[in-house]
Amino acid sequence: MEYRKLGKTGAEVSTIGFGASPLGGVFGEIDEVDCIEAVHAAVDAGINLFDTSPFYGLTKSESVLGRALKGIPRDSYLLGTKVGRYGAEEFDFSKERTIRSIDESLQRLQVETLDFVYCHDIEYGSIDQVVEETMPTLRMLRDAGKLRFIGVSGYPLRIFREVLDRTELDTILTYCHYTLFDTSLLEILPYLAKKGVGIINASPLAMGLLTNTSPPPWHPAPKIVKDACRKAAEIAGDDLAGLALQYAARNPAISSTLVGMSSLEQLKYNLLWLKATQSVTPNINTQVIEILEPILNMGW
Numbered sequence: 380m381e382y383r384k385l386g387k388t389g390a391e392v393s394t395i396g397f398g399a400s401p402l403g404g405v406f407g408e409i410d411e412v413d414c415i416e417a418v419h420a421a422v423d424a425g426i427n428l429f430d431t432s433p434f435y436g437l438t439k440s441e442s443v444l445g446r447a448l449k450g451i452p453r454d455s456y457l458l459g460t461k462v463g464r465y466g467a468e469e470f471d472f473s474k475e476r477t478i479r480s481i482d483e484s485l486q487r488l489q490v491e492t493l494d495f496v497y498c499h500d501i502e503y504g505s506i507d508q509v510v511e512e513t514m515p516t517l518r519m520l521r522d523a524g525k526l527r528f529i530g531v532s533g534y535p536l537r538i539f540r541e542v543l544d545r546t547e548l549d550t551i552l553t554y555c556h557y558t559l560f561d562t563s564l565l566e567i568l569p570y571l572a573k574k575g576v577g578i579i580n581a582s583p584l585a586m587g588l589l590t591n592t593s594p595p596p597w598h599p600a601p602k603i604v605k606d607a608c609r610k611a612a613e614i615a616g617d618d619l620a621g622l623a624l625q626y627a628a629r630n631p632a633i634s635s636t637l638v639g640m641s642s643l644e645q646l647k648y649n650l651l652w653l654k655a656t657q658s659v660t661p662n663i664n665t666q667v668i669e670i671l672e673p674i675l676n677m678g679w
């Protein structure tokens with residue numbers, strides 16, 4: 380496994396991280412035993428970054444991940460969760476809820492300290508509140524030893540500048556903006572580098588669009604994007620996920636790419652593609668890029 384420095388944190392993170400939202404059943408039913416095997420095999424393979432949130436499966440992801448990580452030496456992995464989002468439409472970035480949220484997450488995850496805490500999907504809250512209330516609360520909790528590094532996450536790239544122009548962050552978590560059909564993250568990389576902030580890129584498979592299975596019913600992409608991805612899957616089959624992961628994980632400016640997984644089979648497949656030095660199917664890769672070209676940076 381290759382490791383990269385995460386901004387100025389001093390932490391070194393594996394080039395792929397384990398996204399645990401699928402452990403909450405967000406992408407469909409899970410088999411908990413299979414999930415736990417995947418987490419154990421991930422640690423064995425050197426994946427040292429795990430990401431979850433109380434929102435994923437309405438606390439289920441944290442509970443399953445906590446059970447999976449139990450007994451694994453705490454210094455062999457870095458664990459991140461989030462505050463502020465507790466349901467599809469439920470947001471609370473207040474001091475009181477943040478303090479309670481961290482205590483609840485620590486309990487569910489069965490650890491004494493969190494390595495990363497992100498304010499979750501801040502575009503749905505008030506940037507003022509995040510900067511003036513949530514951040515100071517997280518710093519207080521950091522000083523009390525409950526967490527180590529602080530960040531924000533969300534979809535529109537403008538939010539990172541909106542926060543970083545006003546306060547310091549250790550890390551940011553962006554998603555679906557560095558994939559085979561969306562490279563818009565590249566535009567803000569120089570700004571983020573100037574700020575020295577650690578960059579975590581999530582959803583290299585565009586939350587299931589760049590796989591050979593149907594995306595979840597809640598997927599926000601417009602029909603044109605879903606149709607193009609389905610066409611790409613018709614050409615590439617199971618290789619589509621591998622191509623997509625390889626593409627995202629290769630950019631050294633991105634410290635780690637979080638891929639959501641819920642089975643040992645997926646983990647093994649993803650590790651295999653990560654290790655391949657180049658695409659094993661270059662012809663298919665070219666065809667896939669052509670199919671996705673019309674939806675480049677279209678987003679949602």
Ligand code: NAD
Pocket residue numbers: 397398399400401406430431497499500532533534552554581582583584585586587590591620621637638639640641645648649
């Ligand atoms: P993703 O792009 O990683 O795709 C996950 C989906 O792909 C799941 O259905 C998974 O089962 C499937 N998959 C994984 N490997 C596969 C393979 N080899 N073949 C076929 N299917 C495969 O999307 P994601 O899970 O949303 O993103 C990764 C992680 O990043 C999340 O789990 C979460 O931890 C984090 N994240 C955070 C935010 C945020 O903070 N706002 C947003 C999105 C993601």
